[in-house]
Amino acid sequence: MNAIQIKNVTKRYHDVTALDHVSFSFAFGKIYGFLGRNGAGKSTLINIIANRIFADEGEVLVDGIPARENMLVHEKLFCMSEADLYEKNLKVKDHFKWMQRFYDCFDLDKAFQTAEKFELDVNQKFKALSKGYQSIFKLIAALSLNVRYVIFDEPVLGLDANHRELFYDLLLRDFETREQTIIIATHLIEEVANIIEEVVLIDKGKVLLQESTDTLLETGYCISGLAQDVDDYCRGKNVIGYDELGSLKLAYLLGEKAQLPQGSHLQISPMNLQKLFVKLTEKGGN
Amino acid sequence: MKKLKAAIQYECMTSFKYIWYFYAIQYAIVLLISLIVAIGTGSFDNIGSNCLEINSLIFVGILGALGYREDFRMLIQNGFTRKYIFIATVSLYLFISGIMALVDTIMGNVLHAVRPDYFSLYGALYGYHNVLINWLWLFLVYMAVCFLLYLMILVINRIGKTASVCLGVALGGCVLLVFALFRFVLPGRTVAAIAEFARNAMGFMGDGTVYHAFPVLTLLLLGGILGIGSFAIIRRTELK
Numbered sequence: 130m131n132a133i134q135i136k137n138v139t140k141r142y143h144d145v146t147a148l149d150h151v152s153f154s155f156a157f158g159k160i161y162g163f164l165g166r167n168g169a170g171k172s173t174l175i176n177i178i179a180n181r182i183f184a185d186e187g188e189v190l191v192d193g194i195p196a197r198e199n200m201l202v203h204e205k206l207f208c209m210s211e212a213d214l215y216e217k218n219l220k221v222k223d224h225f226k227w228m229q230r231f232y233d234c235f236d237l238d239k240a241f242q243t244a245e246k247f248e249l250d251v252n253q254k255f256k257a258l259s260k261g262y263q264s265i266f267k268l269i270a271a272l273s274l275n276v277r278y279v280i281f282d283e284p285v286l287g288l289d290a291n292h293r294e295l296f297y298d299l300l301l302r303d304f305e306t307r308e309q310t311i312i313i314a315t316h317l318i319e320e321v322a323n324i325i326e327e328v329v330l331i332d333k334g335k336v337l338l339q340e341s342t343d344t345l346l347e348t349g350y351c352i353s354g355l356a357q358d359v360d361d362y363c364r365g366k367n368v369i370g371y372d373e374l375g376s377l378k379l380a381y382l383l384g385e386k387a388q389l390p391q392g393s394h395l396q397i398s399p400m401n402l403q404k405l406f407v408k409l410t411e412k413g414g415n
Numbered sequence: 416m417k418k419l420k421a422a423i424q425y426e427c428m429t430s431f432k433y434i435w436y437f438y439a440i441q442y443a444i445v446l447l448i449s450l451i452v453a454i455g456t457g458s459f460d461n462i463g464s465n466c467l468e469i470n471s472l473i474f475v476g477i478l479g480a481l482g483y484r485e486d487f488r489m490l491i492q493n494g495f496t497r498k499y500i501f502i503a504t505v506s507l508y509l510f511i512s513g514i515m516a517l518v519d520t521i522m523g524n525v526l527h528a529v530r531p532d533y534f535s536l537y538g539a540l541y542g543y544h545n546v547l548i549n550w551l552w553l554f555l556v557y558m559a560v561c562f563l564l565y566l567m568i569l570v571i572n573r574i575g576k577t578a579s580v581c582l583g584v585a586l587g588g589c590v591l592l593v594f595a596l597f598r599f600v601l602p603g604r605t606v607a608a609i610a611e612f613a614r615n616a617m618g619f620m621g622d623g624t625v626y627h628a629f630p631v632l633t634l635l636l637l638g639g640i641l642g643i644g645s646f647a648i649i650r651r652t653e654l655k
Contacts, residue, residue: 181491181654198650203418203494214492214654216429216485230421231493 130193131157133178133206133278133310138187140173140334147173149334150187155310157192157277162325162342162402163314166410170334171314172211175282179208191278204234209271211283213263217256221249221266225273232274240273243299247292261287268296272303280312285320297324322402332410342402349405350386353379354395362387362395370408381408422490422499426507430478434514437474441467467526468519468536468553475515475557479508480564484572488654497650504565505642512557520550541618541625548627555634562641569648572655 133155140148148170155161165171176182178189180196189196196202215224225240244251247265249258258266264287271279285293301324304311313321328345330337338345349369352362356378363380366387372379381400389395400408445464453459483504490500523535527543537549571579597606611621618629 176654179494180496183651183653198496198498200418200494200496200499207494208492210492214488216489219429227421227425228493230424231418231495233417 134190136187138177138184140184146334151336153329153336153339155312157310158308159310159326160324161312162321162328163312164318164328164406165331169331171331172282175208175280175314205276206278207271207274207276208280209267209284211286215255218254220252220254222251228270234275236273240269243269243272264288265292272299275307278310282314284313318403318406330409337409345405348383349400351379351381351398351400352395358395370411419499419502422495422503423506426486426503427510430507430511433478434511441470465534466536471515471519472560475511476560476564478511479561480568483568491654501646501649508558508561512554516550516554516557519553520546552630555631559634559638562638562645566641566645569645573648
């Protein structure tokens with residue numbers, strides 16, 4: 130099967146269950162938004178997929194191959210981490226040269242060209258780079274690898290707006306020409322909302338939903354009006370959250386939009402991905 | 416195999432220069448101390464130190480153990496499995512131990528030839544009869560030290576700081592207990608037999624002859640045990 134399959138994965142840290150029997154798949158050829166609040170279990174799952182930590186139960190398969198301690202997945206998967214795992218005393222250009230030795234699919238020329246676009250000084254040691262440029266270095270490393278699955282864990286941390294735009298632009302251009310799956314784990318939901326095709330939302334170690342972005346945006350909407358009217362409208366519907374402002378009430382719903390009653394003062398408006406995320410994870414927290 | 420070769424090259428090539436930094440600093444310090452003593456006493460007699468390999472032992476241990484965290488993180492980031500990381504690390508130990516044993520064997524023999532009152536560690540124990548055995552012995556000692564410290568750092572990484580401190584205290588207690596056992600509990604004949612076994616294991620026979628093969632086998636066995644222990648831990652090690 131062409132996918133990253135997460136099968137019944139559980140991970141515990143002492144009394145805390147970071148992942149609780151999580152099962153889903155990242156299909157091949159899509160851009161995923163892997164969303165969740167702090168401590169939701171995103172990084173834990175990414176680290177298990179990348180063989181950095183081990184699941185207590187369950188397994189991860191990459192194109193049907195077990196990801197645990199398996200060099201067969203080496204050329205298939207790369208994970209750009211939020212954490213700095215690179216040797217700090219090596220120069221950027223030496224990092225690129227080592228990556229060329231480590232991976233058959235690393236494009237050295239592309240790495241240097243992309244570094245030029247980001248104005249990254251390749252003669253600097255990794256430790257001498259600012260936090261933003263350290264992130265840029267890690268992004269360039271990931272962008273220069275032609276693997277089937279690339280995971281970006283908080284990819285734009287510390288990047289200014291120009292560099293963020295450049296990254297998304299390069300990412301999309303690559304995606305048009307390559308066949309690969311891109312998984313972006315981030316808090317900056319609105320920023321990736323236009324890029325991602327499918328959303329996986331995780332909270333408290335469990336998958337809350339996996340849905341295409343279009344479907345979510347089509348089925349997610351907000352109803353506002355007087356509290357009584359809103360409550361009447363929402364009866365029997367999938368309400369994921371409320372906001373109240375005086376006598377005005379806003380309800381956030383998922384599902385098919387029902388016709389507003391004749392002469393109703395209710396207003397219907399689309400719900401953006403960030404609001405959907407906030408309300409769903411609030412609900413999970415209740 | 417290509418990937419493994421790349422990981423081994425990474426380990427060895429990024430550590431190679433530190434060997435020469437170490438020797439440059441070590442011999443600069445020896446020279447400086449010698450000059451200070453010579454200027455102070457007005458004579459070059461009775462200056463210099465013996466057993467410079469002790470410094471190398473400390474250095475290979477530090478290089479082997481302290482390099483663990485950075486190299487593990489770097490290689491795991493680049494998709495290598497723990498088995499590959501372990502093989503690359505062992506290759507690094509073979510590489511640095513081999514080079515440093517060679518340098519120390521040559522320097523030990525040259526210094527002893529120039530100044531007969533200088534004794535290398537091996538020379539002081541076994542004499543200066545066989546350069547090849549001298550190198551092999553030093554090489555295996557360095558390897559055993561590397562594996563010992565590698566195992567220690569892996570254990571510390573796995574069990575955490577507090578448990579490591581407790582383990583250290585317990586091990587210290589065990590050492591004291593063993594000394595007490597030898598001194599007060601075990602019969603004199605048993606203690607003598609154990610001491611003789613230890614001497615034999617290092618090649619010193621009861622009749623005064625020296626078997627060089629015994630310390631080689633002992634160190635191989637020790638290195639093997641420590642290496643297997645290290646592998647058993649690293650294959651379960653998680654990124655922290």
